[in-house]
Amino acid sequence: MPSTQRLKMKVGGGEEDGFLTKGRPHQGDKLKMDERSATVSLLLLFCLGSVTPAPANILDVCASCHVNATCVDKYDHSGKVCNCKYGFVGNGRTFCQDKDECQIGATKICGQHTTCHNTYGSYYCTCLTGYIASNYLPVFIPNDGTHCQDIDECRVAGLCGEGGQCRNLDGTFDCRCQLGYRVHNGTEPFRPQKNQASCQVVDCGQPTFRENIVLLSATGTTFGSVATFECDEGFLWKSGNKASACGADGLWRGLTIICEVIDCGSPPTFAHSHVEWNGSSRVGTEVLYQCNFGYRNIGKSNVFTCTAAGQWEGVTVLCQEITCGPPKTLPHSTLLWDRSTGPGSVVQYECVDGYYQEGGDNISTCLTSGEWANISLNCKAKCGPVPFLAHSEVVWHNTSVVLHHCVKGYRSWSGSNVSTCSSSGVWHAATLSCIEVKQPINQLLVLNEKCLQWRAEKDEGAIEMYKVIYIGSREYERGFLDKRKQFVNSMEDWVQICLSLLPATNYSVSITALLAGFTATVAINTTLTVPAVPELHYREFETPVPTLRLHRSPSTLDTISLYQVFVLPIEGVLAFNCSCPVNGKPPSKSDSSQGHIVAQMRISRLGAEMNFTVGDGLSYGGFYNAPLRKGKNYYVILRAVSQWKNDLKSSCVLWAKVRGTSYVIMISSLCAAALIGLIVLAVLLGWTYTWFLKRR
Numbered sequence: 069m070p071s072t073q074r075l076k077m078k079v080g081g082g083e084e085d086g087f088l089t090k091g092r093p094h095q096g097d098k099l100k101m102d103e104r105s106a107t108v109s110l111l112l113l114f115c116l117g118s119v120t121p122a123p124a125n126i127l128d129v130c131a132s133c134h135v136n137a138t139c140v141d142k143y144d145h146s147g148k149v150c151n152c153k154y155g156f157v158g159n160g161r162t163f164c165q166d167k168d169e170c171q172i173g174a175t176k177i178c179g180q181h182t183t184c185h186n187t188y189g190s191y192y193c194t195c196l197t198g199y200i201a202s203n204y205l206p207v208f209i210p211n212d213g214t215h216c217q218d219i220d221e222c223r224v225a226g227l228c229g230e231g232g233q234c235r236n237l238d239g240t241f242d243c244r245c246q247l248g249y250r251v252h253n254g255t256e257p258f259r260p261q262k263n264q265a266s267c268q269v270v271d272c273g274q275p276t277f278r279e280n281i282v283l284l285s286a287t288g289t290t291f292g293s294v295a296t297f298e299c300d301e302g303f304l305w306k307s308g309n310k311a312s313a314c315g316a317d318g319l320w321r322g323l324t325i326i327c328e329v330i331d332c333g334s335p336p337t338f339a340h341s342h343v344e345w346n347g348s349s350r351v352g353t354e355v356l357y358q359c360n361f362g363y364r365n366i367g368k369s370n371v372f373t374c375t376a377a378g379q380w381e382g383v384t385v386l387c388q389e390i391t392c393g394p395p396k397t398l399p400h401s402t403l404l405w406d407r408s409t410g411p412g413s414v415v416q417y418e419c420v421d422g423y424y425q426e427g428g429d430n431i432s433t434c435l436t437s438g439e440w441a442n443i444s445l446n447c448k449a450k451c452g453p454v455p456f457l458a459h460s461e462v463v464w465h466n467t468s469v470v471l472h473h474c475v476k477g478y479r480s481w482s483g484s485n486v487s488t489c490s491s492s493g494v495w496h497a498a499t500l501s502c503i504e505v506k507q508p509i510n511q512l513l514v515l516n517e518k519c520l521q522w523r524a525e526k527d528e529g530a531i532e533m534y535k536v537i538y539i540g541s542r543e544y545e546r547g548f549l550d551k552r553k554q555f556v557n558s559m560e561d562w563v564q565i566c567l568s569l570l571p572a573t574n575y576s577v578s579i580t581a582l583l584a585g586f587t588a589t590v591a592i593n594t595t596l597t598v599p600a601v602p603e604l605h606y607r608e609f610e611t612p613v614p615t616l617r618l619h620r621s622p623s624t625l626d627t628i629s630l631y632q633v634f635v636l637p638i639e640g641v642l643a644f645n646c647s648c649p650v651n652g653k654p655p656s657k658s659d660s661s662q663g664h665i666v667a668q669m670r671i672s673r674l675g676a677e678m679n680f681t682v683g684d685g686l687s688y689g690g691f692y693n694a695p696l697r698k699g700k701n702y703y704v705i706l707r708a709v710s711q712w713k714n715d716l717k718s719s720c721v722l723w724a725k726v727r728g729t730s731y732v733i734m735i736s737s738l739c740a741a742a743l744i745g746l747i748v749l750a751v752l753l754g755w756t757y758t759w760f761l762k763r764r
C-alpha cells in the first residue's frame with residue numbers, strides 16, 4: 069500500500085516532516101529520538117490521513133502559518149507547508165506551543181550529572197557540583213556533544229593538609245592520613261572543609277636507650293627521625309645496629325647494639341721494677357712502675373694506661389742499676405772512700421796539711437740520680453799569725469780576713485784596713501796608716517776667773533776662728549741668765565782671751581774652733597768681788613738733819629746687795645773698819661768711836677735715786693736713825709755691801725760731814741785720822757784680794 073510506504077518514508081525523513089524537529093540530537097541519543105518521533109508521527113498520521121487527499125480545496129497555506137511557524141517547500145516541491153519554529157510543537161498553522169524540554173528529564177535531555185533549565189522556545193544545561201562541562205563553560209546545550217564530567221579535586225595540592233592523602237571520587241573526594249601521620253580531631257576518611265579533622269605527624273618522644281649506651285645524635289623526635297647511639301666510655305661495640313628510627317606507630321625501633329665492657333687484664337711486668345696497681349683493668353686505669361732500690365728508669369715514662377682498645381699502653385720501663393762512678397777530687401784535699409759506687413755510698417774529704425776547711429760540707433753521698441752530691445768544701449792555705457800594723461788593733465777576724473782599726477788617740481790616715489789570707493798562704497796585709505789625733509784646742513786654762521788660754525793645734529800659719537759662748541747662772545738668783553757670744557780670730561799657737569764675766573756667777577764656756585769643727589768646754593765660777601765704790605759728792609753740813617742724795621744706775625747684773633749708812637762721831641781717835649759685820653747690833657756707847665749704823669736699805673727696794681735724811685728719828689731696815697746730838701760733829705759714811713751666803717764684800721765712801729760745834733783742831737786731827745782709816749781700809753782690801761787670788 070502507498071500509504072504504508074509514505075509512512076515509512078516519513079519515518080525515514082523525520083526531519084523534513086516538521087513534527088518532531090527540534091535541534092539535532094547528538095549521536096548517542098539519535099536512535100531513541102527516532103523511535104519517539106516515529107510513535108508520535110504514527111498517531112498523528114492516522115488522524116490526518118483521512119483529511120489530506122482533497123486537491124480541489126488547495127488554499128494559501130503560507131498565509132495561514134502560525135506566528136511561531138515558518139512556511140517551507142514540501143519535499144517533493146508539490147506545495148508549501150507550515151512548520152512550527154524550533155522549540156515549538158504544533159500543526160504550524162493554528163497551534164505552535166513552547167515545548168518544555170526539561171520535562172522529558174534532565175538526564176535524558178542534558179545527560180548525566182546535569183541540571184536542565186528551560187527557556188521560552190529553548191533550554192540549557194548546567195553540571196551538578198563536583199562536575200564540570202566538557203567545554204568548560206558554565207552552561208551548555210548537549211547537542212554539540214558537550215557533557216558533564218567529574219572534577220579531580222585532588223589535583224589541587226595540599227587539599228588534605230600536611231600529611232593528608234587526597235582520593236578523588238565521582239563528583240567528590242575524601243582525605244586519609246599518610247604513613248607516619250595520624251588523624252586528629254576526627255576519623256578517616258574526612259574532608260577538611262566539613263570538619264576540623266587534620267593529619268598530625270607521629271612523635272616518638274625522646275629516644276629511649278639502655279645502660280652502657282650513649283646517644284650520639286638525633287635528627288628529631290618525629291616519624292622518620294633517626295637517633296644514633298654508641299657504646300659508653302669503657303665499653304666496646306660487639307654487635308647490632310647503632311641507629312634507631314621513629315616508626316609510624318610512635319615507637320623508636322631498630323636499636324640492637326650490644327656493648328661489652330673493656331678489660332685490659334693484668335698490667336705487664338718489667339725487670340727490677342714493681343708496679344703500683346689498684347687492681348682495676350678498666351679503661352683509663354693508670355699503673356705506675358717504680359724501679360727497685362739501686363735502679364733507675366732510663367725509659368721515657370713509667371706510666372701505663374688501659375686504653376679503649378683493651379690494652380695497656382705505655383713506654384717500656386727500663387730499670388738500670390744506678391752507679392755514681394768514682395767521686396771527683398778537690399784541690400788540697402784527700403779522700404776517705406770505701407770504693408762503693410751505689411746509691412748511699414759516702415765519700416769524706418779532708419784538707420791536706422797546711423790547709424784548713426773554709427765552710428761547707430766535707431761529705432758527699434751517691435744519690436739515686438747516679439751522681440755524687442755536690443760538695444762545697446774549700447781548702448784554704450793557713451796564713452799564720454795576723455799581721456801587725458802600728459797604732460792599730462784588730463777589730464774582727466776569721467781565718468781568712470782581718471779587720472784593723474786605729475787605737476784611741478789615732479785616726480786612719482790612708483790605706484785599706486782589711487788583711488786577707490791569700491790562697492798561697494800569705495797575708496795580703498792591710499796598708500792602714502794611723503796618725504795621732506790632735507785636738508785644735510789643747511791645754512785649756514782659766515786665768516783670774518775671767519781669762520782663757522789654750523794651745524791651738526793647727527797648720528803652721530793658718531788662721532782659726534773661735535766662737536766663744538758663755539752662759540752664766542746664779543743659784544741664789546732665779547731668772548738670772550747672762551748669755552753672751554764672742555768671736556776670736558787667731559793664727560797664734562797660744563790663744564788668750566778675757567771675758568767680762570760677772571762676779572758670783574757660775575759660767576759654762578764653750579769654745580768652738582769653727583774650721584776644725586771642734587768644741588771644748590770649761591766652767592768658770594766667779595767669786596764675789598768688792599762692789600764698786602758708790603759715786604757721790606762729798607758735802608759738809610751745818611744743819612743737824614741734812615738730806616743726802618745718791619744717784620745710782622740700777623742693773624740686774626748689780627752685785628750690790630744693800631747699802632748701810634754709818635754715823636761716826638768725830639771724837640777721840642777715829643777708827644772705822646769697812647769690813648765689820650753687816651748685821652751687827654748698834655755698838656755700845658763705850659765703843660761709839662766705831663760709829664754706828666743708822667740705816668740699812670736693800671737694793672731691791674731702791675730706785676735710781678735715793679734721798680736720805682740723817683737723824684730723822686725713823687727706822688731703816690731695823691736700824692734707828694737717831695737724831696744727831698747737838699754740838700757734836702759727825703762723819704756720814706755710805707757702805708755698799710755685796711753679800712752671798714757667808715761671803716761678804718763691801719766698800720765704803722765718806723758721804724758727808726755734819727758740823728755741830730767748831731773744834732777746829734779736833735776736826736783737822738779727825739781728818740787725819742779718817743784719812744789714816746781710809747788708807748788702812750784700802751790696804752786691808754788689797755790684802756784680802758791678794759789673799760783670795762792666792763787661794764784660787
Ligand SMILES: *[C@@H]1O[C@H](CO)[C@@H](O)[C@H](O)[C@H]1NC(C)=O
Pocket residue numbers: 135136164188189
Ligand atoms: C509566538 O512566540 C512568541 C515567542 O517567540 C510568543 O511570545 C508568542 O506569544 C507566540 N504567539 C502565539 C499566538 O502563541
Ligand SMILES: *[C@@H]1O[C@H](CO)[C@@H](O)[C@H](O)[C@H]1NC(C)=O
Pocket residue numbers: 426427466467468469
Ligand atoms: C771570713 O769573713 C769573710 C768576710 O765576711 C768571708 O767572706 C769569709 O768567707 C770568711 N771566711 C771564713 C773561713 O769564715
Ligand SMILES: *[C@@H]1O[C@H](CO)[C@@H](O)[C@H](O)[C@H]1NC(C)=O
Pocket residue numbers: 541542543544572573574593
Ligand atoms: C755654782 O755651783 C756650785 C756647785 O754646784 C754651787 O755650790 C754654787 O752655789 C754655784 N754658784 C752660783 C753662783 O750659782
Ligand SMILES: *[C@@H]1O[C@H](CO)[C@@H](O)[C@H](O)[C@H]1NC(C)=O
Pocket residue numbers: 574575591592593
Ligand atoms: C762651778 O759650777 C758648776 C755648776 O754651775 C759646778 O758643777 C762646778 O762644780 C763648780 N766648780 C767649782 C770649782 O765650784
Ligand SMILES: *[C@@H]1O[C@H](CO)[C@@H](O)[C@H](O)[C@H]1NC(C)=O
Pocket residue numbers: 617677678679
Ligand atoms: C730727793 O730730793 C730732791 C730735792 O729735794 C727731789 O727733787 C727728789 O724728787 C727727791 N727724790 C726722791 C726719790 O724722793
